[in-house]
Amino acid sequence: MPQISQKGQMMPESPIRKLVPFADAAKARGIKVYHLNIGQPDIETPEIALNAVRNFSGNVVEYSHSAGILSYRKKLCSYYETVGINITPDDIIVGTGASEAILFAMQSTMDEGDEIIIPEPFYANYNGFAINSGIKVVPIPSFIEDGFALPPIAEFEKAITNKTKAILLCNPNNPTGYLYSREELEVVKEIVLKHDLFLISDEVYREFVYDGHEHFSVMNLDGLENHVILIDSVSKRYSACGFRIGAMISRNKEVMSTAMKFAQARLSPPTFGQIAAEAAIDTAESYFVKVMDEYLQRRNIVYQKINAIEGAFCPNPKGAFYAVARLPIDNSDKFCRWMLEEFEFEGATVMMAPATGFYATKGRGMDEVRISYVLNVNDLSKSMDVLKEALKVYPGRK
Amino acid sequence: MPQISQKGQMMPESPIRKLVPFADAAKARGIKVYHLNIGQPDIETPEIALNAVRNFSGNVVEYSHSAGILSYRKKLCSYYETVGINITPDDIIVGTGASEAILFAMQSTMDEGDEIIIPEPFYANYNGFAINSGIKVVPIPSFIEDGFALPPIAEFEKAITNKTKAILLCNPNNPTGYLYSREELEVVKEIVLKHDLFLISDEVYREFVYDGHEHFSVMNLDGLENHVILIDSVSKRYSACGFRIGAMISRNKEVMSTAMKFAQARLSPPTFGQIAAEAAIDTAESYFVKVMDEYLQRRNIVYQKINAIEGAFCPNPKGAFYAVARLPIDNSDKFCRWMLEEFEFEGATVMMAPATGFYATKGRGMDEVRISYVLNVNDLSKSMDVLKEALKVYPGRK
Numbered sequence: 148m149p150q151i152s153q154k155g156q157m158m159p160e161s162p163i164r165k166l167v168p169f170a171d172a173a174k175a176r177g178i179k180v181y182h183l184n185i186g187q188p189d190i191e192t193p194e195i196a197l198n199a200v201r202n203f204s205g206n207v208v209e210y211s212h213s214a215g216i217l218s219y220r221k222k223l224c225s226y227y228e229t230v231g232i233n234i235t236p237d238d239i240i241v242g243t244g245a246s247e248a249i250l251f252a253m254q255s256t257m258d259e260g261d262e263i264i265i266p267e268p269f270y271a272n273y274n275g276f277a278i279n280s281g282i283k284v285v286p287i288p289s290f291i292e293d294g295f296a297l298p299p300i301a302e303f304e305k306a307i308t309n310k311t312k313a314i315l316l317c318n319p320n321n322p323t324g325y326l327y328s329r330e331e332l333e334v335v336k337e338i339v340l341k342h343d344l345f346l347i348s349d350e351v352y353r354e355f356v357y358d359g360h361e362h363f364s365v366m367n368l369d370g371l372e373n374h375v376i377l378i379d380s381v382s383k384r385y386s387a388c389g390f391r392i393g394a395m396i397s398r399n400k401e402v403m404s405t406a407m408k409f410a411q412a413r414l415s416p417p418t419f420g421q422i423a424a425e426a427a428i429d430t431a432e433s434y435f436v437k438v439m440d441e442y443l444q445r446r447n448i449v450y451q452k453i454n455a456i457e458g459a460f461c462p463n464p465k466g467a468f469y470a471v472a473r474l475p476i477d478n479s480d481k482f483c484r485w486m487l488e489e490f491e492f493e494g495a496t497v498m499m500a501p502a503t504g505f506y507a508t509k510g511r512g513m514d515e516v517r518i519s520y521v522l523n524v525n526d527l528s529k530s531m532d533v534l535k536e537a538l539k540v541y542p543g544r545k
Numbered sequence: 546m547p548q549i550s551q552k553g554q555m556m557p558e559s560p561i562r563k564l565v566p567f568a569d570a571a572k573a574r575g576i577k578v579y580h581l582n583i584g585q586p587d588i589e590t591p592e593i594a595l596n597a598v599r600n601f602s603g604n605v606v607e608y609s610h611s612a613g614i615l616s617y618r619k620k621l622c623s624y625y626e627t628v629g630i631n632i633t634p635d636d637i638i639v640g641t642g643a644s645e646a647i648l649f650a651m652q653s654t655m656d657e658g659d660e661i662i663i664p665e666p667f668y669a670n671y672n673g674f675a676i677n678s679g680i681k682v683v684p685i686p687s688f689i690e691d692g693f694a695l696p697p698i699a700e701f702e703k704a705i706t707n708k709t710k711a712i713l714l715c716n717p718n719n720p721t722g723y724l725y726s727r728e729e730l731e732v733v734k735e736i737v738l739k740h741d742l743f744l745i746s747d748e749v750y751r752e753f754v755y756d757g758h759e760h761f762s763v764m765n766l767d768g769l770e771n772h773v774i775l776i777d778s779v780s781k782r783y784s785a786c787g788f789r790i791g792a793m794i795s796r797n798k799e800v801m802s803t804a805m806k807f808a809q810a811r812l813s814p815p816t817f818g819q820i821a822a823e824a825a826i827d828t829a830e831s832y833f834v835k836v837m838d839e840y841l842q843r844r845n846i847v848y849q850k851i852n853a854i855e856g857a858f859c860p861n862p863k864g865a866f867y868a869v870a871r872l873p874i875d876n877s878d879k880f881c882r883w884m885l886e887e888f889e890f891e892g893a894t895v896m897m898a899p900a901t902g903f904y905a906t907k908g909r910g911m912d913e914v915r916i917s918y919v920l921n922v923n924d925l926s927k928s929m930d931v932l933k934e935a936l937k938v939y940p941g942r943k
Contacts, residue, residue, distance in 0.1 A: 148771040148797070149710065149741050155653045155803035164611075164809055191604045200817060201599050206589045208787035208821070213562075243641045243789065246811035255553045259657050259679060275810030281657060281679055312547065343547050373546040389606035389816025391641065391789075399546070405553035411562055412673030413644035418787025419598060419817035423606070 157278050162271050162504020169487035170498050179495040180487070181522060181530040186321065188468070188521045190386040190438055192427075199426030200419050210415040214407060215241025215394075219425040223394065226428045230353060232366045232377075238396055240406050241416045245351050245380035245393035246272065252376045252395050253280040253313075255405040256345050262310040263347075266298050268471060268505030268512060270321045270349070285311070286507035291473050291515065294462035295323035297331040303338045313345035314338070319352040319362065322505045322517040323471050324446075324464020326356060329363040336368045345402075346371060351380040351393070352467035354435065357443050360465050372398040383468075385427045386438075390420035442468055445520040445527050452531035453518075456538060458545070461518075470518045471502055477543035479503055479516050485541060492536040495529065514545070555676050560669050560902020567885035568896050577893040578885070579920060579928040584719065586866070586919045588784040588836055590825075597824030598817050608813040612805060613639025613792075617823040621792065624826045628751060630764045630775075636794055638804050639814045643749050643778035643791035644670065650774045650793050651678040651711075653803040654743050660708040661745075664696050666869060666903035666910060668719045668747070683709070684905035689871050689913065692860035693721035695729040701736045711743035712736070717750040717760065720903045720915040721869050722844075722862020724754060727761040734766045743800075744769060749778040749791070750865035752833065755841050758863050770796040781866075783825045784836075788818035840866055843918040843925050850929035851916075854936060856943070859916075868916045869900055875941035877901055877914050883939060890934040893927065912943070 163184050170180050214220065220236035227234055242248035257263065259281035265273060267286035277284045287302040289295040303314070314335060318327045327335075339346045348365040356362050365375045380393035397403055446463075449470050453461035458475030476482040479501035486496050500519075502512035520527055538544060561582050568578050612618065618634035625632055640646035655661065657679035663671060665684035675682045685700040687693040701712070712733060716725045725733075737744045746763040754760050763773045778791035795801055844861075847868050851859035856873030874880040877899035884894050900913030918925055936942060 148799075149654065149743050151799055151803045152652065152654055152656045152659075154656055155806065158803070158806035158810070160806060161809045187608055189605065192606045197601060197603075197606070201601060203595060203599060205595075207587065208590045208595070208785050210585055210786040243645075243815070244812060247641075250811075254550065254677060256547065256550055258550045258552055261550075272810045272812075275806065279652060279807065279810065345547050387606050388608040389813070391813065391815040401546075401549055405549045405556070408553065408556035408558060408673065409677065411559045412556070412670045412677065413648075414642060414670075415787070415789065417641070417789040417815035417818050419821070420815050423817070 154278060159271070159274050163500045166483055166487060166498060169484055173487045173496060178491050181495060181497045181526055181533065183518045183520070183522065183530055184498040184500045186383070186469070186519050186521065187388055188383065188386045189523065190441070192387045193385055193430040193434055195429055196385055196387060196423040196427035200423045203419070203422065208418050211418050211421060213410040213415050215239065215416055216421045216425065219421050222425050222428050230364070232364055234366070234396060234398070238398055238403065240395045240403065240410050241421060242393040242395055243416050244382065244391045245349060245378050246276070248378045248393045248395035249273070249276050249349070250279065251406045251409050252347050252378060253277065253282060254409055255402050257282045257312045260310060261312040262308060263313045263315050264303060264306050264311060265315045267507050268322050268502055270317055271504045273315065274507070283310070284507055288508065288511070289323070291460065291462060291471060295320065295325040295471065297327055297334065300334055300338060307342055311342065311344060313347055315347045315349070317349040319355060319466025321352065321467050322469045322500070322502065324467045324469050326360055326362065326465035332363060332365060332368060336371055339371060339374050344374065345376060346374050347376045347378060349378040351378065351383050354384055355439070355442060355468055356466045357446060358465065362466070366396070374399070376402065381424045381427060385430065387423065387427065390423055391417055392420040392424040442520070444524050448524060448527050448531060449518055449520050452528070452535070456535050459538065468520050470520065471515050472518055473515050474538060475545045476514055476541060477545055478513055481543055482541060483516060486537055490537050490540070492533045495533050497530045497533050552676060557669070557672050561898045564881055564885060564896060567882055571885045571894060576889050579893060579895045579924055579931065581916045581918070581920065581928055582896040582898045584781070584867070584917050584919065585786055586781065586784045587921065588839070590785045591783055591828040591832055593827055594783055594785060594821040594825035598821045601817070601820065606816050609816050609819060611808040611813050613637065613814055614819045614823065617819050620823050620826050628762070630762055632764070632794060632796070636796055636801065638793045638801065638808050639819060640791040640793055641814050642780065642789045643747060643776050644674070646776045646791045646793035647671070647674050647747070648677065649804045649807050650745050650776060651675065651680060652807055653800050655680045655710045658708060659710040660706060661711045661713050662701060662704050662709060663713045665905050666693070666720050666900055668715055669902045671713065672905070681708070682905055686906065687721070689858065689860060689869060693718065693723040693869065695725055695732065698732055698736060705740055709740065709742060711745055713745045713747070715747040717753060717864025719750065719865055720867045720898070720900065722865050722867050724758055724760065724863035730761060730763060730766060734769055737769060737772050742772065743774060744772050745774045745776060747776040749776065749781050752782055753837070753840060753866055754864045755844060756863065760864070764794070772797070774800065779822045779825060783828065785821065785825065788821055789815055790818040790822040840918070842922050846922060846925050846929060847916055847918050850926070850933070854933050857936070866918050868918065869913050870916055871913050872936060873943045874912050874939060875943055876911055879941055880939060881914060884935055888935050888938070890931045893931050895928045895931050
């Protein structure tokens with residue numbers, strides 16, 4: 148029997164998926180499982196987007212342009228204008244989700260053995276995309292004590308080698324909910340220029356920003372036109388994860404023409420998803436007002452209820468819909484599994500993501516979990532109560 | 546300015562796309578361009594598939610399972626049963642087109658520097674997927690004189706090194722239209738077993754088989770359960786290229802669990818496309834009868850009209866909707882460009898794909914073009930007349 152690839156052996160299992168069988172077993176026992184483990188929002192996809200697909204009047208569902216339907220890319224430019232980013236349709240390659248856009252960005256800029264610096268904890272799938280692309284993730288630490296702020300410049304300098312090709316940021320951050328400030332990004336800019344690196348910025352949670360903070364995009368860092376690659380997605384903005392529509396955006400012509408060769412090889416992004424995403428750009432402002440209000444309430448519940456638990460701590464997330472919480476536990480993998488296998492409170496339990504999966508450094512995140520606040524206020528509040536009760540009786544409590 | 550990747554520099558430009566600007570210029574001059582250059586059929590997508598999306602009744606378009614919606618994978622099993630292939634939903638990972646399925650197959654089985662043997666001419670994007678995956682394509686020659694039949698076993702043996710991990714076949718073949726017989730595949734089986742290789746078979750044109758020939762799938766080669774990976778797509782079967790729905794199929798559990806890690810990293814294939822593809826499985830038999838009849842007529846026109854041109858030759862394609870024709874020309878790249886830039890007959894010209902792009906061996910395919918017979922009988926017939934006239938006056942005629 149022929150052997151699978153070493154690359155395949157190295158690919159990590161999703162830190163979330165490995166708990167799925169235990170959640171399924173809990174459900175089979177009749178237990179209500181609150182899912183705070185994934186970034187699948189319960190918010191409705193805008194009707195205007197769904198209707199665009201429902202009203203599809205073509206006879207043949209054709210390949211689109213490899214960079215995405217031109218009318219969609221034009222309309223995307225108008226969307227970006229509303230968030231202060233000025234680009235042209237040629238600066239955009241529509242990807243099959245941000246996932247594909249990240250792969251395009253990595254493959255266009257990095258070769259086997261090259262290194263990418265990412266502050267940890269970070270979105271676990273970056274690991275998979277890096278292994279897929281043959282590149283090495285070099286983590287630099289951010290800490291829960293200061294809300295997971297940008298690591299100091301010295302940490303970047305320590306991590307840089309002659310193999311370093313890029314820095315990857317997620318802003319607002321998944322899993323921490325941290326929002327990098329303009330000042331922090333200006334610091335990153337200096338490092339990027341000094342070492343002539345690419346700066347890849349995953350800004351799929353751009354709209355999810357609280358307490359009057361403002362999101363500042365790396366696209367607006369002057370003088371980085373040839374360094375910045377923006378990763379985007381419609382999945383979270385319109386609660387449209389199943390569209391599988393994202394984008395890779397850059398003003399660097401060479402990067403874009405290189406990425407286009409990868410895009411052409413796979414022919415095109417999904418046509419229906421693009422049609423829906425194009426229509427979604429006309430979503431009424433009232434939709435977002437309502438959604439943001441809902442997420443703000445949820446964020447407040449998580450922040451307040453976690454911090455009210457003895458021995459637990461959670462920084463106040465400024466963006467996205469995640470929080471990393473420190474809990475008085477020995478081992479977050481064990482704890483999250485125990486919650487599903489052995490605990491229930493009033494017939495319910497909670498599924499969370501152990502934070503270990505978001506750290507590249509072994510041993511970090513052992514007493515932290517990621518909470519996705521993607522449930523309605525009532526369910527979320529109950530989940531927090533269940534968590535509180537669980538921590539009272541968890542055998543590995545510290 | 547940071548440098549793009551070597552991988553990106555190596556990525557080939559699509560042999561078809563580089564002619565697009567010349568086609569656009571011809572259209573701008575008011576010339577009708579018959580597109581025989583791409584595999585985008587003009588056939589209507591089945592109404593039943595379109596209606597499934599038009600009737601979408603959900604409120605949230607969610608991620609699907611990373612391997613694809615379970616009900617779709619179950620239904621796919623019933624489809625495969627009708628074509629004599631017995632599999633379970635666990636043997637299937639739904640991909641974003643065959644493109645992604647090929648990437649999953651390569652990445653799960655091969656590492657940087659590994660080699661894959663492919664009879665040439667072959668589908669040009671295999672090159673891109675191989676470069677993307679860091680693997681080396683080792684071409685072995687097939688020839689127009691014998692209709693591009695399977696190269697003799699000695700050619701495979703000559704090409705095999707200690708780096709060889711797989712053989713890739715496309716059956717029926719794009720670009721040649723050749724249909725490998727069961728006997729030929731039994732020969733491949735012996736090589737695969739002798740050298741313990743993977744056999745990746747791209748069978749997306751399974752239904753497009755003419756003259757009473759029958760398609761034999763590698764899935765039915767006994768004893769190759771752990772070696773065979775089937776690549777499939779709904780793009781051609783249902784004229785649904787824009788769905789971006791394909792599949793990677795294997796009975797090798799280790800390969801599938803490895804591929805699942807790549808699939809999980811990118812979350813899921815497109816939801817709308819899967820909904821449409823699931824419904825498409827119920828397409829009435831009459832649709833296929835009509836479509837096959839149409840393609841048969843088209844194939845006959847191409848075959849007869851090309852062979853009626855002095856100095857031209859085209860084997861009779863047994864499957865798919867492509868033919869590779871030998872023309873009395875000096876250079877197919879020059880000729881195809883000349884057709885767009887300098888020639889017209891009664892206000893029209895023809896866009897074809899130079900066959901050079903389908904050969905990995907430099908210098909092969911110089912007097913060959915690929916013709917996709919994706920236009921209606923009238924347009925196709927006119928295209929052939931235009932081609933005939935062009936060959937009368939082409940300055941590089943041999």
